[in-house]
Amino acid sequence: MKDISQVLMDNRINLKHYGEGNQKVKCPSCQPPHNPKDNPLSVTIENNTVVWNCHHCDFKGGSGDGSNSFKPKTYQTRSS
Numbered sequence: 001m002k003d004i005s006q007v008l009m010d011n012r013i014n015l016k017h018y019g020e021g022n023q024k025v026k027c028p029s030c031q032p033p034h035n036p037k038d039n040p041l042s043v044t045i046e047n048n049t050v051v052w053n054c055h056h057c058d059f060k061g062g063s064g065d066g067s068n069s070f071k072p073k074t075y076q077t078r079s080s
C-alpha cells in the first residue's frame with residue numbers, strides 16, 4: 001500500500017497538513033483556470049488512507065484500493 005504523501009504527490013495535491021480529518025485545498029485538475037482563491041478540493045484523511053473529491057470539477061480519488069489514478073472527469077461505477 002502506498003502511503004498518503006506518495007499518493008497525494010502522484011496526484012499533485014498539496015495538503016495543509018497530514019493530520020486526520022477533512023480539509024479544503026487547491027485542485028490540481030481544475031486550477032488553473034478555476035478561481036485561484038477557491039479551495040474546491042475536499043480531502044479527508046482517516047486511518048492512514050486518504051480520499052478526495054473536487055466540488056468544482058468532480059476530480060476524485062484516494063489511496064484506498066489502488067484503483068484511483070489520475071483520471072479527472074472519469075466515472076467508474078462498480079459494486080463491491
Ligand SMILES: [Zn+2]
Binds near residue numbers: 027055057058059
Ligand atoms: Zn477541481
